Amino acid sequence: xxxxxxxxxxxxxxxxxxxxxxxxxxxxxxxxxxxxxxxxxxxxxxxxxxxxxxxxxxxxxxxxxxxxxxxxxxxxxxxxxxxxxxxxxxxxxxxxxxxxxxxxxxxxxxxxxxxxxxxxxxxxxxxxxxxxxxxxxxxxxxxxxxxxxxxxxxxxxxxxxxxxxxxxxxxxxxxxxxxxxxxxxxxxxxxxxxxxxxxxxxxxxxxxxxxxxxxxxxxxxxxxxxxxxxxxxxxxxxxxxxxxxxxxxxxxxxxxxxxxxxxxxxxxxxxxxxxxxxxxxxxxxxxxxxxxxxxxxxxxxxxxxxxxxxxxx
Amino acid sequence: xxxxxxxxxxxxxxxxxxxxxxxxxxxxxxxxxxxxxxxxxxxxxxxxxxxxxxxxxxxxxxxxxxxxxxxxxxxxxxxxxxxxxxxxxxxxxxxxxxxxxxxxxxxxxxxxxxxxxxxxxxxxxxxxxxxxxxxxxxxxxxxxxxxxxxxxxxxxxxxxxxxxxxxxxxxxxxxxxxxxxxxxxxxxxxxxxxxxxxxxxxxxxxxxxxxxxxxxxxxxxxxxxxxxxxxxxxxxxxxxxxxxxxxxxxxxxxxxxxxxxxxxxxxxxxxxxxxxxxxxxxxxxxxxxxxxxxxxxxxxxxxxxxxxxxxxxxxxxxxxxxxxxxxxxxxxxxxxxxxxxxxxxxxxxxxxxxxxxxxxxxxxxxx
Numbered sequence: 001x002x003x004x005x006x007x008x009x010x011x012x013x014x015x016x017x018x019x020x021x022x023x024x025x026x027x028x029x030x031x032x033x034x035x036x037x038x039x040x041x042x043x044x045x046x047x048x049x050x051x052x053x054x055x056x057x058x059x060x061x062x063x064x065x066x067x068x069x070x071x072x073x074x075x076x077x078x079x080x081x082x083x084x085x086x087x088x089x090x091x092x093x094x095x096x097x098x099x100x101x102x103x104x105x106x107x108x109x110x111x112x113x114x115x116x117x118x119x120x121x122x123x124x125x126x127x128x129x130x131x132x133x134x135x136x137x138x139x140x141x142x143x144x145x146x147x148x149x150x151x152x153x154x155x156x157x158x159x160x161x162x163x164x165x166x167x168x169x170x171x172x173x174x175x176x177x178x179x180x181x182x183x184x185x186x187x188x189x190x191x192x193x194x195x196x197x198x199x200x201x202x203x204x205x206x207x208x209x210x211x212x213x214x215x216x217x218x219x220x221x222x223x224x225x226x227x228x229x230x231x232x233x234x235x236x237x238x239x240x241x242x243x244x245x246x247x248x249x250x251x252x253x254x255x256x257x258x259x260x261x262x263x264x265x266x267x268x269x270x271x272x273x274x275x276x277x278x279x280x281x282x283x284x285x286x287x288x289x290x291x292x293x294x295x296x297x298x299x300x301x302x303x304x305x306x307x308x309x310x311x312x313x
Numbered sequence: 314x315x316x317x318x319x320x321x322x323x324x325x326x327x328x329x330x331x332x333x334x335x336x337x338x339x340x341x342x343x344x345x346x347x348x349x350x351x352x353x354x355x356x357x358x359x360x361x362x363x364x365x366x367x368x369x370x371x372x373x374x375x376x377x378x379x380x381x382x383x384x385x386x387x388x389x390x391x392x393x394x395x396x397x398x399x400x401x402x403x404x405x406x407x408x409x410x411x412x413x414x415x416x417x418x419x420x421x422x423x424x425x426x427x428x429x430x431x432x433x434x435x436x437x438x439x440x441x442x443x444x445x446x447x448x449x450x451x452x453x454x455x456x457x458x459x460x461x462x463x464x465x466x467x468x469x470x471x472x473x474x475x476x477x478x479x480x481x482x483x484x485x486x487x488x489x490x491x492x493x494x495x496x497x498x499x500x501x502x503x504x505x506x507x508x509x510x511x512x513x514x515x516x517x518x519x520x521x522x523x524x525x526x527x528x529x530x531x532x533x534x535x536x537x538x539x540x541x542x543x544x545x546x547x548x549x550x551x552x553x554x555x556x557x558x559x560x561x562x563x564x565x566x567x568x569x570x571x572x573x574x575x576x577x578x579x580x581x582x583x584x585x586x587x588x589x590x591x592x593x594x595x596x597x598x599x600x601x602x603x604x605x606x607x608x609x610x611x612x613x614x615x616x617x618x619x620x621x622x623x624x625x626x627x628x629x630x631x632x633x634x635x636x637x638x639x640x641x642x643x644x645x646x647x648x649x650x651x652x653x654x655x656x657x658x659x660x661x662x663x664x665x666x667x668x669x670x671x672x673x674x675x676x677x678x679x680x
Contacts, residue, residue: 059399059420087675094678153554170554172490176538258538262677274392274498275670 052282061279069283088267088284092291095263098178099246102185106242107235109186110193114234115227117194118201129198136191144255147184151175151256176258184256185246193238200234201227236303240296247292248285264288358383358602361394361404363589364542365563370618372609375602383606389541390497391416398422403596405603410589412499412515414446414456415662417592424595425453430604433611437628440651441588446662458590458628459610460619461650463657464500465585466578467550467564468557478578480508482557484528489535493546493558496539498673499663500585504559505529507582507658515661522672529676539677550575562644566624577645584657588650590628626650 027034052069055062076086085093117128135143150156151174158170174180204227212222250265257263264284271281358375360367360383367385369376376382386404388394391413398407399420409417417423428434434442434457441447441458448454466482468475473488483492483504494501499515505525506514517525537555540546547564549555551573560577568575578584591607593600609615616632619625624644627633633641633648647653663669 087671087678091678153549154552172537172554254541259533259536259677260679267674267678270670270674273396274390275667275674276392276396277667 048282048285051279052286054279054282056277056279059276069280070287072280073283073287088264088287091262091264091267092288094178095247095265095288096291096295098182098185098263099243099249102182102189102246103239103243105182105186106189106193107197107238110190110197110238111235113190114194114197114201117198118204129195132194133191140188141251143188144184144252147180147187148175148256151180151183175256176261178257178261180256180258181253181261181263184252185249188252189242189246192241196234196237196241197231198234200231200237204230232303236300239299243299244292244296247295248288356599357381358406358599358606359404360385360406360408360606361388361398361402362408363387364389364544366408368622370615370622372606372612372615373618374609374612374615375606378605378609379602383602395420395422398594403598404594405597405599406591406593406606408459408589408591409456410587410660411444411447411456412587412660412662414444414592415664416666418446418449418455422595423455423592424597425449425455426457426593426607427604428454431457431608431611433608433613433629433631436613436631437611438630438650440654441590441628444588447590456590456592457607457611458588460590460623460625460627461586461588461653462562462625463577463584463586464495464559464561464660465580466557467546467560467568468576468578469550469553469574470576471574472553472556475578478580480504480580480582482578482580483559484508484532484535486535488556490537491554491556492532492535493537493540493549493555494532495559496541498669499666500559500660501529501673501676502669503585503658503660505532507580507585510582514658515663516665519668522668526672526676529673530679533676533679562624566622566644582658585660586654586657587660588628620644620646626653 051061053065053067055064055066055068073088077089079086080089113132117125117132121128148155152158153170153172153175155170155174157174158167161167162170208226208230209222212226217225247263248265248268249263250269253261253263253266257266268281268284268288271277271284357379360372362385364387367383367387369382372383383405388397391409394407394409395413395416398404399422407417437458441461442454442456444456444458447456447458466478466480468482472491473482473485475482483494485492494504502517502522502525503514505528506517506521508528509521509524511517511521511525537549538545540549540558543561543564546555546558546560547567550558550564550568551571562577565575565577591610593603593607597603611627611629613627613629613631613635616627616629617636619627620632620636621640624646626646628650641648
């Protein structure tokens with residue numbers, strides 16, 4: 001204690017020449033995070049890229065450099081211009097579409113929730129935030145299973161409608177199709193959207209809203225001209241947070257997708273697990289990441305770079 | 314620096330950035346040093362197997378000798394099991410079927426089994442111990458057969474109108490949305506091959522495979538889902554969500570036990586049959602206990618339980634001496650597996666499984 005305390009008050013610590021450079025201090029601060037990011041993200045990512053240039057021969061890997069896997073995927077994509085897309089392009093397009101729909105649904109549902117929390121709740125906001133995250137204390141898998149129970153043949157919805165006498169036979173379109181994947185994803189990722197939107201709404205200076213009202217804006221106009229633009233950073237963050245991970249999701253389509261609900265993640269898993277072709281799986285993963293990057297860039301270009309400037313996502 | 318001092322320093326705002334960082338790094342180091350050792354698992358043989366295949370009844374002699382049950386991690390798919398083992402999952406024995414034996418041998422993950430250490434080995438049906446790829450090139454034993462059974466169509470006779478039992482039932486448009494197939498490339502391809510009437514449904518020519526693919530694409534719109542575990546099929550058949558599905562003998566026994574009317578078809582093209590058993594891993598951590606486990610699973614009393622509770626045939630001849638004939642009749646099992654295999658289409662290893670996986674992926678990915 002003495003050493004620390006004296007260090008805090010002694011004049012030497014105020015001496016700028018004895019200070020460590022700013023960047024070094026910053027580096028120390030992020031060192032643990034950096035180590036994790038390098039070890040758990042960068043190294044595996046490089047491994048995936050490297051493996052994607054190899055080939056599988058039986059149960060061994062042929063480590064000579066080749067573009068064969070990418071050639072196969074390019075051929076697959078080129079078919080889109082002739083006689084219908086190949087297997088992998090179809091799946092990537094389908095996955096992007098499912099994620100797009102799910103993300104839209106999540107953001108549309110999350111925005112009102114976040115708005116309510118930011119503007120209508122005066123006391124006990126923390127309790128509301130905790131309540132909102134309660135469903136997310138259980139594992140992702142259980143949440144997906146819960147939807148299986150809700151949408152299933154003898155599930156909550158079907159037995160509910162049956163007991164009300166509205167239907168005689170269970171509705172079969174509820175489960176095992178791309179729509180059920182979308183519904184499940186939309187719920188499973190809701191918290192990731194509510195929180196960033198809530199934060200950006202909460203940060204809005206209330207005097208802007210008063211000013212807008214004073215200057216004659218209706219509530220509706222005020223929302224579109226003040227609140228919504230100022231909440232964009234959080235909304236964009238929410239969109240990215242939900243869209244990017246859901247494209248590659250694998251377990252949701254497995255459990256609720258049925259015969260036609262599979263996504264690119266399932267195909268990648270098949271390459272690694274059943275088909276025993278890790279290099280092709282790696283190349284597919286790279287292609288998927290590339291497709292997501294392009295989709296995200298396109299999205300950011302559409303909403304305009306200007307809006308993003310100064311916005312801290 | 315004591316706790317109270319830190320807290321009061323913080324409250325007074327006297328804690329400098331450096332102090333704070335020292336504190337934080339100290340916390341970090343402490344956290345990193347908390348022992349991360351995994352709780353030691355019980356030191357029993359690890360039986361990497363199918364869902365429901367590590368019940369005590371499968372190997373009563375093991376618990377008698379060791380006073381504990383073997384550990385039983387499950388797999389849903391043999392391909393998944395092989396991928397896991399190859400990526401370093403340490404187990405003692407795995408339970409593949411003869412259809413997959415070539416893969417397991419090519420992957421070079423098994424060690425030969427010293428049959429002298431198995432007290433029941435001499436009582437096994439020789440036709441099973443000498444199946445294709447069960448032995449190595451020099452006659453060493455890699456595969457110890459345990460159970461044999463059928464893949465066929467499970468259906469609800471109260472909900473399905475059947476003129477003649479046939480594999481084409483799985484393409485019956487009247488039951489669109491109420492049919493299911495296993496999510497298994499090899500088996501699906503074989504079923505399509507049988508329907509097409511090809512010479513060898515397990516090794517089709519490219520042309521035949523293309524036709525099989527078309528057939529499976531056509532079937533896909535009729536399916537509720539591709540199943541991954543037999544419990545899924547059993548529940549769906551019991552609730553009426555499905556009216557028919559591919560499946561195994563044990564599901565008939567389970568469902569009939571629950572009072573669900575269900576029949577196991579004997580298709581006119583021939584029922585599919587197979588034999589599954591145990592292989593010993595190269596780096597098995599509990600080798601002695603693994604031998605005890607294998608021996609326990611091929612014992613006649615284990616076989617009796619298997620026939621009575623699961624409805625599968627057993628690899629030990631003596632099993633058939635202690636099971637009553639009425640029970641065998643009820644389960645549709647003859648006394649000799651060769652008679653059984655001769656009746657149907659025996660599953661055999663596929664030379665080029667990659668082709669089948671690619672084909673099946675394409676079927677599943679189509680709109």
